[in-house]
């Protein structure tokens with residue numbers, strides 16, 4: 001498959017890094033590298049956009065491919081995600097990055113949008129609600145991807161709901177192969193997993209247990225203990 005060369009990742013990251021959110025540079029790079037596989041005119045779907053930090057990375061690459069990004073986010077209310085004002089920030093950040101024509105906002109819950117969805121996808125990024133039931137449903141979007149299509153899951157092996165969903169629907173099923181991760185951002189591909197692919201998932205479980213322990217310590221306001229025992233710095237959950 002022929003691709004036109006995309007401009008550097010660095011330029012996209014400089015824009016994205018000014019937007020608040022939960023994506024590290026290494027994770028942005030993994031999103032970028034997998035998005036480079038998208039063919040000209042292709043379609044990427046992001047579940048959970050918040051203020052647009054990851055959307056801008058995907059959108060910058062998509063623009064070069066004449067591809068499009070569909071960003072699915074209902075902009076839930078509450079202290080963490082911020083509701084309506086967050087939607088306004090998302091729209092402003094996309095406009096400032098010149099990505100409004102490239103990114104289509106679907107302001108709805110992924111679980112509500114999925115049943116009527118019919119367009120083929122070339123890239124799927126899952127970072128919406130992190131409970132077991134939503135993640136299980138979000139994995140069903142993979143049916144719209146071709147063989148070997150990339151599926152990226154944020155907070156994989158750092159959230160109880162997401163990891164349980166991965167164990168049930170990936171470890172014990174035959175549709176997705178686990179490849180690698182950048183922090184909590186895990187890359188899967190559509191395809192039948194080998195025993196080694198499944199073993200790689202099991203190999204992440206000690207890291208998952210470590211992350212859950214850190215989260216418990218943070219909830220108990222024992223941040224210094226999380227730092228001493230696990231080297232975790234800052235007030236946020238591991239991601």
Ligand SMILES: C[S@@+](CC[C@H](N)C(=O)[O-])C[C@H]1O[C@@H](n2cnc3c(N)ncnc32)[C@H](O)[C@@H]1O
Nearest residue numbers: 021022048049050053054075076109110128129
């Ligand atoms: C962790 S944030 C996403 C962060 C974003 N990807 C970034 O790079 O900063 C999670 C987002 O998921 C959204 N969300 C919650 N439930 C959702 C659902 N069922 N479908 C889609 N998005 C959802 C929230 O409104 C929130 O904006």
